[in-house]
Amino acid sequence: MTSIALFNNKGGVGKTTLTYHLAHMIRRIGLTVLAVDLDPQANLTSMFLDESEIEELWESPSDLILQGTAFPILPGTSRVRGGQTIADAVRPILEGTGDIASVEPAQLQSGLWLLPGSLDLSRFEDKLSLEWSRAYGGDPAAIRTSTAFHRIIEQAARSVEADVVLMDVGPNLGAINRAALISADHVLMPLAADLFSLKGLSNLGPTLRDWRDAWQSLVLPKVPSGIPAPQAAMQPLGYVIMQPEMRLDRPVKAYARWLDRIPELYAVTVLGENAPPRDKNEHRIATLRNYRSLMPLSHDARKPMFDLKPADGALGSTQQYVATCYREFRTLADEVLGRVGLG
Template identity: 45%
Template sequence: MKKIAFFNNKGGVGKTTLVYHVAHMLVERGQRVLLMDLDPQANLSAMCVSEERLEQLWPDALEHPQTIFGCIRPILRGLGDIAEPHIEELTPGLSLVVGDLALSSFEDKLSDAWPRALDRDEAAFRTLSAFHRVTQLAGQAFGADICFFDVGPNLGAINRAALLASDFFITPLAPDLFSMQGLRNLGPTLSDWRSGWADRLSRNTATDIDLPHGELRPLGYIVMQAGMRLSRPVSAYERWVRRMPTEFHRSVLGDGTAPTNTDSDEWCLGIMRHYQSLMPLAQDAQKAMFQLRPGDGAIGAHMGAVQRCRADFDRLSTRILEQVDIVTSSAGT
């Protein structure tokens, strides 16, 4: 199972919508996909599961929620190790470990465990590897080929544990100043997390704990929410799009050279259009936008947009799978 986190410490770039649609496209292509909602805001779960069902999965704190919080709750309470994950099957081939607003309470526990792992504290390693081990259990139970992590837009301890649990990460970017600044913060932070985890792994004495490798390998970036005219970004965005290859190569890859545009940059996985007119229809139908039919209200110009949306996500999914193979081969794994 390949584990991919979609991560940007700048919010509002359409990350959760991207995860949802790429997952549905891969399922159409025969992949079994597991979704891990590791964002305490639980936006992916809200997109995937009805409110009525979420109310059943989120009981009060005295009970045992069937969510990611339920899995780590024994560690949080100091009463044991991770609990068996509940796997919510959404469609054949697509499942979800449901997110939970209560997950935010795990932040302090993870923060406290990070320095304690340097002292060879076994409990600290159990805490820091909780997301990794829950994901492995869920992936094995579901028979997943690929797992997507949806995480929040910050550089906190929850995201550190989530990124360390992943094999790869993809960075969705909006063509604006804030995404550029986010990239500048992201690269050094990921480097610190990677080296910090390697140091801790060398000190681990509890060989019975399944720990993640924490290599944090980038797959590339996706330009999101770019207004499109004749399939090219409008002029208001062009200057930011032009700067993305250089900033990504410098800040994330540590590479001083970069292509001059996204078209020639192998690390640019795609430029995705707005599909604002389709989102309300998709939400009402509880479908991916490219799965809409006339019976869902996608008629006239909407059907043309549905077809373009399908082509865009099919192309993006192909690039992601290709890049996984390329990065894996280059790493010699």
């Protein structure tokens, strides 16, 4: 099993959309995928599940449910069970009543599983922040807290025999993301071709190296033998350029100056290497065009953009666009799997 965190500390770059579609495509290739929603905004969960399932999961009726406008839960159709989120798994630690609770992933379809998120996960931020420094001293309780995500994901992945774990994390450098990222074998970075993404990239690289060095040198040597702990590999996998406007299959000129700067910035700040030659760009995994016209159809049909059919509203020339979307995501998935040794 290999784990990949999709992360950029700049929001709005399409990270959750990328996680959702990559999970579906890797499953289609034939591997078992566990998607893990570690963003307290729970956007990945809301993409995978319908309103009724989320209401059941969080045990809190939404306005749509109360107004009777959402689909009712039919016997035997729900893919979730109440109280089975990441937040529920860490609640015993947060409340001081025990260690992590076992959480059963939701099976979305054959070979595709979800460890759902919850807005309640944000309550765990302060606890993680407090215990991080105590973990340096080898405090067992602090180490259990800091390794909670790793152990939850490890248990869930083992229970469904996952080949690939895709972790969706929020756009910040806070304690929740630190605990999530040290659990990842690899980090895949979605980027937009703009100044904000480049600034986020310059902050992200040094921070990941600091977290890795601190964990491996100060915490790992002191972890008690009975507590499974991550290695904090966080190996940079590469980056994906998300949603530039395309003309004749090339980004419009307004993006060019930012695209030209990304390879050097990624090599220097994320990898700690010298700037590559201008004609070298081996760390860019893909550039995905803007599929804005397909997203509303995908949302309404509750399926990936590349699975849209005429019955979903993808009519006429839109079907050619769907086929292009499929090819791009298939190429992306093949490249990602090849880089982690599963190709």
